[in-house]
Amino acid sequence: MSPILTHRLARPKTEGSMTETCLSPADAKAELARLTAPVSKQLRSAGMLASLSEVLWAAQAALVALALGGLVAPPASLSVPQAALGFVFVMLLRAGLDAAAQARANRAATTLVAAERARLLTEAARLDARATGLAPAQLASLAGEKLALLGPYVSRFTPAMTRSRIVPIVFLALVAPLSWVVAVIFLIAGPLIPVFMALIGMAAQQASERQMAHLGTLNGTLADRIAASADLRLLGAEDRAGRELSIVFHILRARTMKVLTVAFLSSTVLELFSALGVALVAVYVGFNLLGEITWGSWGTPLHPAGGIFLLMLAPNMFQPMRDLAAAWHDRASAFAVAGELKAAKAMLSEEGQIMGTGAAARALPPAVLSWAGLALRPGPGAAPIALPDGQVAPGEAVAISGPSGAGKSTLIAALAGLIRPDAGEIRWGETVLAEDSADAIRAGMGWLPQAPQFIAAPLSEAITLGRPGDLSAALKAAHAEEIIAALPEGLATPLGDIGGGVSGGEARRLMLARAHHAQAHLILADEPTADLDSETAQAVLAGLMALRAGGAALLIASHDPAVIAAMDRVITLGHDAEDRT
Known part of the structure; x- marks a missing residue:
């Protein structure tokens, strides 16, 4: 970069502010889709690999069910050593798929954050000398910790969303031929989870947006106080400045706790419904195998191997949605960052731009x-x-x-x-x-x-x-x-x-x-x-x-x-x- 421009990002400036920028869920989703478009191919492949790994649990469950079911109700169609070997093989295959999926998702997250950070800083560095829109502390906060919050959205939430769309449908297709009752349980308990997650998600997005806005305020206030530390000492105003910073810190802490409360609430709701679904499957399978319930398995008694398969499949039926709930606050944070990033880019686009690129160049000879x-x-x-x-x-x-x-x-x-x-x-x-x-x-x-x-x-x-x-x-x-x-x-x-x-x-x-x-x-x-x-x-x-x-x-x-x-x-x-x- 040109020596004249090397220090422009650090220029002291107090004008302009980034207010809380709320995008509607549709607008935030569209903005995130635009941001992730350059890495969409990597994200799709990561999601498909993760989904395939999750689906392969059905193969492991089938191997265990056939081996144990044969022991309970001979003859066994698969010996225990054969089932163990098959189980280990599929386990290693799943581990490889998970590692490959996570590596692709992490690379996509790193690429996205680095590209957006470079684009934002480049645009900010090329603002002309009259620009007043984005203060350095706000730019540092957005380019630093705020943009980094897009990483978990890309590496955790996006693959989890893909798994939640594919795996439950595959598992539902596998259990339906064995028991229509278990399929109905899955159909009732499963959709309730996304509904409540969406309701909680709206509150999570608002809480995250308020936290993002106040984080920028804190950074700006802290930068101003540090820059004015000598003057504050001369005026004897250190205590007052400290009290003001303490108030800002307390507000940020309260808003952060609200974000965490919403995140924990979403996980609790999901765990409740998934636990109820698994419990209902376990109760039905247990009473059916005991002969207390003779319906729900298409007119034929449920075989022990089939019951074990259903019991092992039930928790993993809800696992993708549990992972999705764990990453739901990542989505809310990404929505908030997308809104602020869009506002910052709009603000930068309204300012004038310097001539040239600002890159280092070979100087022309002396002239008039x-x-x-x-x-x-x-x-x-x-x-x-x-x-x-x-x-x-x-x-x-x-x-x-x-x-x-x-x-x-x-x-x-x-x-x-x-x-x-x-x-x-x-x-x-x-x-x-x-x-x-x-x-x-x-x-x-x-x-x-x-x-x-x-x-x-x-x-x-x-x-x-x-x-x-x-x-x-x-x-x-x-x-x-x-x-x-x-x-x-x-x-x-x-x-x-x-x-x-x-x-x-x-x-x-x-x-x-x-x-x-x-x-x-x-x-x-x-x-x-x-x-x-x-x-x-x-x-x-x-x-x-x-x-x-x-x-x-x-x-x-x-x-x-x-x-x-x-x-x-x-x-x-x-x-x-x-x-x-």
Whole structure:
């Protein structure tokens, strides 16, 4: 990914929120079908293998029934050793089928979650600089623990659903020729289970949706409190922030317990009906073999082998539906995640996209960056602002000045391809900034945003971004050596996304070191000295001028008179827009 875009997912942002998104069962089912479509072939094969394994229990039951029935009512049609060998063979075959089915289901789950996570992060990384819809904490929660909940739905619930549709019908066909009473018991007890599961499932989905929404709220609140921990200590508000977090945690715990309560309730209902069904079969078979009941077996007495077969088959008749009930809360969680994922994608699609793909590219040679006829929207729904034409030559230092809202930050972002212009053209030499050239143009730029941003890695990696080069020289040029010396682990210290552990001025000097190390042809800086004391601001300005001395061009948006005075030219935005030397 381009160095300019490497840190965009970590940009601090509090605007926008993901509210509880309830899809109707039909819509949620359709959305899950769309999500699982790429792995549907794997899921079908996993479900069929699992169903075949379950059906083979009938063969094992028949072997046992024939052997034991022959002992009770000779002559035996199958000896015990023969039955034992056959039983072990079928058992090994079933174990192999189960392993193959589970492996395919797990692969499908891993593929689905990884693909959706990559797609979501790619779309979020390509949001333009004006995007306000999805905060980083919400994105992290959705891409992390929430999307992972699709895995159990794919690997457990989907194969269980396939088994519950196939196995009971096969077993019903096997028991009907032996006893119509047992078949009727299965027909009555079996359908009651899905009916009650559906009723419980509606409550489970609502509980899961509320839990998913509050989980995102918790992550956002926690991220905000961590980011503001230094300010909270200065204000003496740690206790109040702790109490607020405690309230949020208690609400999440209560909603999680509601989800678990519904999950346990569904399992209890299923166990009740399946236990009643098995008990009725056992009572009927027992009284029939004793001669107390002479009907229900098509006018002929029930043979001991047939009775044993029915008794062994009865529990497994309900087993697929028991497995389905155990995984029913996975379905409810997946429905909730599908609704939130759909809402997130809709929100991302409404935001603007950067130009290019955001991938790493080979930088173009140094050239004049020029723009003409630009019109840019500073925010969603705002009217386009017409900006004066301008250019920056290699080695030149240019300031962009003007009142707040004049479009300084918007122009800087647009020149990097992070905002699509409503009108006008941007060129790097003779190359027009467009979809196919944006990544290569960005690769030659260094980006110093107003809010420092780092990747979650040791500081050495956060500065070099994996590129070779002399790190010590970059630190020296940015006057950042003493910052590294003061850190507890030096260059191995992880700072976090927004530079926790260093001051704002120190974080900007570390970003300057990153620009020095990258040896960018053009540095785009947005208010690099804002909110800094004069000494720190002077150190940052010295680092910028060292970049220029190394051959880089500077284009800096700033209100700071010291920064503006150090530039060769000033482009003024606003009503008095002009380009003055």
